[in-house]
Amino acid sequence: MEIFKVHYIRNQRNSCLKDLxxxxxxxxxxxxxxxxxxxxxxxxxVLKRFLDDYRITYKERDCSLNSAYMDEIKExxxxxxxVTVVDDTAIQGLQPDRILAVLERQEKDGDKNSNSD
Numbered sequence: 277m278e279i280f281k282v283h284y285i286r287n288q289r290n291s292c293l294k295d296l297x298x299x300x301x302x303x304x305x306x307x308x309x310x311x312x313x314x315x316x317x318x319x320x321x322v323l324k325r326f327l328d329d330y331r332i333t334y335k336e337r338d339c340s341l342n343s344a345y346m347d348e349i350k351e352x353x354x355x356x357x358x359v360t361v362v363d364d365t366a367i368q369g370l371q372p373d374r375i376l377a378v379l380e381r382q383e384k385d386g387d388k389n390s391n392s393d
Contacts, residue, residue, distance in 0.1 A: 309334040312359040320358040
């Protein structure tokens, strides 16, 4: 069911995502996206595929390899993976709309700051 949701969102947002791709490439290194995962987690795998499909660079933190990552998730107020952190915004589960909205908002805020320089 979630896979179909991702494909639907991809088709609905194709036109505005072109700009996001271009700006994401420009912003590499400036915007940190971290994904907390576990192996054999279906939502985690779909989320990573979504990020890969949209060329959003991210760092993966596998909670099964490092228990400190799970502690970080608990400190954020979540109990399980996947958790995506875009700069300081934590998003639990498979929520591609929210991830894209946060990325777009961060991008606009970055453009405002660069124009004021």
